[in-house]
Amino acid sequence: VGTVLDSLISNGCIISGGQVRRGILAPDVRVxxxxxxxxxxxxxxxxxxxxxxxxxxxxxxxxxxxxxxxxGYNLEEDRRRFVVTESGIVVVEKGTVVEEPRPAVSLVGT
Known part of the structure; x- marks a missing residue:
């Protein structure tokens, strides 16, 4: 079950077990x-x-x-991938392909 608090959610959005706080979601957004x-x-x-x-x-x-x-958690890293405003808002431009993060090094078997 998803949770939405203090947010504006448009028609067609699906919050499938995620959490939205103080957000604005346009139509056809899935969390x-x-x-x-x-x-x-x-x-x-x-x-x-x-x-x-x-x-x-x-x-x-x-x-x-x-x-x-x-x-939005590491602005230095975000500046290398996206636009970051002077006030620290991260802007991801239309159609940007966001790469999946690399997994942490596994210590299994060592």
């Missing part, structure tokens, strides 16, 4: 299980993958945020 969206604006046709985290961001149309991705 998947365990994803977190906080203080963000998501335009049409955005999908937020499982366990992804978005904070203080504007995500333009037709962007897929892959599972485990984090936007």
């Amino acid at each position: 998947n299980s365990f994803a977190q969206v906080e203080d963000a604006i998501l335009m049409e046709h955005v999908e937020v993958g499982r366990y992804a985290k978005i904070r203080r961001a504007i995500i333009d149309k037709d962007v897929i945020i892959p599972r485990y991705a984090e936007i």
Whole structure:
């Protein structure tokens, strides 16, 4: 079950086990299980993958945020991939391909 607090959600949005706080979601946005969206604006046709985290961001149309991705948590890293305003808002431009984060090094078997 998804959770939405203090947010504006448009028709056609699906919050499937994720959490949205102080967000604005345009039509046809999907927030998947365990994803977190906080203080963000998501335009049409955005999908937020499982366990992804978005904070203080504007995500333009037709962007897929892959599972485990984090936007708005490390502004230095965000500046290399996206636009970051002087006030620290991360802007992901229309149609941007966001790469899935690399898994942490596994210590299994060592």
